Amino acid sequence: MKLIWLCLAWMLGMTVQAAPPATPYAFGVLNHRSLQATAAYWNPILKYVTARSGVPLELHIGRTANETTDRVAAGRLDFAYTNHLFTPKRDQLGWRVLARQNSSGIRGQVVVLSHSPVKTLQDLAGKPVAFANPYGFTGYYVPMDALLRAGVRVVPVFAGNQEAAMGQLMAEEVAAAGVNHQVMSDFAQRRGLSYRVLSESEPYFDLAIMASPRVSAVDGDKVRKAFIGMEHDPEGLRVLQVAAHSLGLPEARGFAPADNADYKNYRAFLKRTLVPLNE
């Protein structure tokens, strides 16, 4: 009898082991760059995290950051690398912060080309200013808020993503651009662009890796650990370096542990901003 139970237990184990892999989680990434650049950066990282955590992740991108955020709102994504979910309305979706980009934080900036005659925010009055999209935090809300608080009305031009906005500035199609200071700095370094900052916000933590409420705590924790451990794992570090190299970044950026509390200032800003929120 005991032998029969042992055989049944073994057969059950084999059945569990031979089960096909689960459907991968959709991992959305906010569009800061082109689709292909985003894929080049994130695919190696997701591949690593999938391997380390055992939680299958699959990159999903929308045509624009707004579309990506829309996909979150539509419940089509399980994980997201974003800072669009701290508005009061989206905050109610229940997404939780697992980790964040290990950086000194991001700032919203209003920048012009070095040789631009624009010296102050007031000089931008009535002029076209490029922004990533009407949903971007540092790419729209923060710099536009700075402009509105300065009493300056500009003509917003939405380029689609951050680097597209910077491209329009570089092509002098716009007088200024509202940008993420980190993305701007990377872009300028890569393209040899000289620019000047007219306005800069307080620091905010960089984008957060968030999980939807339907992701189990276990899987969420596995994913969080895998991201956080990348910097300390030689293979993870190599993957980060490969990813950074694909974007021309000077150094690899790892991920640090974070939770919802770390993004209080986001929520606070979004509650008091003069810019109408697009939710």
Add this chain to the structure above:
Amino acid sequence: MSEPQKVRATRFSLTANILGAVFALILLMYLVMLAGLGVSLRERAQQTLDLEAERERGAIMAVIQDQVLLRDYPAIEQLIAARVKHSHILKARFVSASFAFEAGTPAQALRPPGWFIRLLDITAPHAASDLVLGGTIYGKVSVVLDPAPSINRLWALALRFTGLMLMGLAISMALLNWLLGRNRRGLHALRQAARAIESGDLGARVSLAYGSSPEVRETKLAFNHMANHVNQLVRALESEHTDLLVEKERLRVTIESIGDAVIVTDATGRIEFINPKAEELTGFTSANAHGRPVPEVLPLFNEESGAPVTNPLELALRGNMVVELASHSVIRRPSGAMLAISDTAAPIRARDGTVLGGVLVFHDQSEMRSLMQRLAQQAEHDHLTGLWNRLAMENRLSIALQDVQQNAQRYIFCYIDLDRFKLVNDTCGHRAGDALLQRLTALLARRAESEHHFLARLGGDEFGLLFVDTTLPVALEYIQGMRDEIDRFRFEWDEKVFRLGVSIGVTELHKGMTDIGEILAQADTACYHAKSLGGSMIQVYEKTHPALQKINDEMQWVSAITKAFEAHRFVLYRQQKVALAPGIAHAHYEILLRLRGEDGAIISPGEFLPAAERYGLAPSFDRWVVRNLFAYLDTHPEDDACYALNLSGRSLSDQGTADFVLEELDRYQLDPTRISFEVTETAAIDNLDACERLMLTLQSRGIQFALDDFGKGQSSFGYLKRLPAAYLKLDGDFVRGLDHNRESMAIVKAMHTLAHELGKQTIAEQVETEPELACLKKLGVDFVQGYLLHRPEPLQLD
């Protein structure tokens, strides 16, 4: 005539050949170029298609990347379909884990024929690869392109290329044909001119009309030059042909008229021609001889053995060289008569050395051989007596000497010298002497008819008799008989009767003898001794006989003197004859002859002069002295002395002496009064007539004579009266001891007084003491000579 060259003509004309060759060359070039270009173009087309497939794949991949990331599958389908629609893509396909799509277009129609397509062998290019983004494979894109457009393009290119080639070929052929046509006109003109010349018109030339190419013009010029040259050659050949005909006629006449017989044959030795002389000698007419082998017409045999002789013409033809007929050859004429001939045969060669025939030249040798035989007879016989001569005796002695040395055969040789033969000659003349010799020879010949005797006249009144295979006693017995018979012989001439004697020297040949000279010398020495014994004596040569030894020593001198003479070792000395009589202005010297030995020592004449006198060398010395003294006087004009030269008895009897002296005198233009000759009393008397003639001849030119050694011989006042000498040299035997020998003093005084009475001056020689000189002065002698007054000194000839 050589075989005419076979004409190897080609089937096609020059133009056809050139056009064909150029056509083939251009066609070949086209094919090579087509092959080269075709291979290159085909590879390039395939590469282009492959690259295009890759490019299309890449383009599709680039176009659908974003849609793949967005998972916008309808967009992917639209993008791929749009791309396929605007290109020659047969099939484009995208396959991912959850999606697959394929789009395509129908293949374009192929215009080229099947063989061209198969030749190109261009395959539809296929490109495929995974779509990877950020290291993640999103699917696979594959593309297959349609090769038809490329194949059609290549076909069109090939058609254009071929068309151009054909056009170029047609133009080239037309142009070439036109050029060849222009040049053919020049060749046609050349052919016309050549045919005209061939038909005899040697003046035909090619027109150098305008329009010919430089090469054809040059050829025409060369042809015209050649025609000119041929014309000149033909003229020259005609001229030479005429000359040759004349020459041939001349040669024919010459050959027919020359004294030599000539036979000309072909290369096989068969007669083609014989001249009249050959007809005469062979007995064949030219017609009879024609075609016959030479030996048949000219059968040759050895004259002595009668054996057939190979005809030299056969040898000449066989060896391709000139051959002379062996001597002693004769031909047998049809009549059977033999005829001695000599001939030369030579091949007649073509320029390349091929033998065309032969020529045999011969002539009648009968008379010449007869003459040669007579000459040979005369060469070995004495014409006066008919006996063998000295040459024959020497040859016989050589054979005998060899026989002695090799076969121990015994030979005895006798040297026979007639006594008193000179008396007959001097008193009755040479005709009498010759008659005497002929009669006496007949006597001797009768006794020496045996084969064991070989009798020869060696010269003058000397004979040689060689006994063959005879012992000395037998020979002596024979010789004694012969001597007795000659003793009994009486020769009568002009009522005078002469009785002769004979002196005979005998020697036996032996192995130790080296040459015939030794045989003759031994026999001569013995004969000389026999004669010195008074005549009619026989003396056998003995090496140890004292008298013979002395004679032999003299003979040794002969060779020494001869060698010294050739080596110029004779020198002249002079000794002064001091004048005691007043009024004699010039110094007087006597020239003396000395011999310098091989060791440089001076040898006095007493040593060698007797031998020289006996063996007839003295005349040579005399002439040598005359020549050298006269040369000395000519080169030393400061010397104005008078010189006296000695003359030997032989020179006195030599009729040429006077002429020689006078010629030398004229040659050097000397004053003859400064020259005098001394002749011994004995020699003068022995050659009285000759001496008298000589003295008179030379005296007529102013040359004086002295009688030397006067008083030593059998002096006769008659001789003194007859010989026109100006001086008497008193013999030294009377002068030495004159001061204390009354007899000598009396004789000298008498001779001096006699000389003065006859108008002659006296010379005392060998004066060696003061008392002798004082006596001579007292007697009034005109000249004195001797060591007391002057020792002989060399005459500096140089």
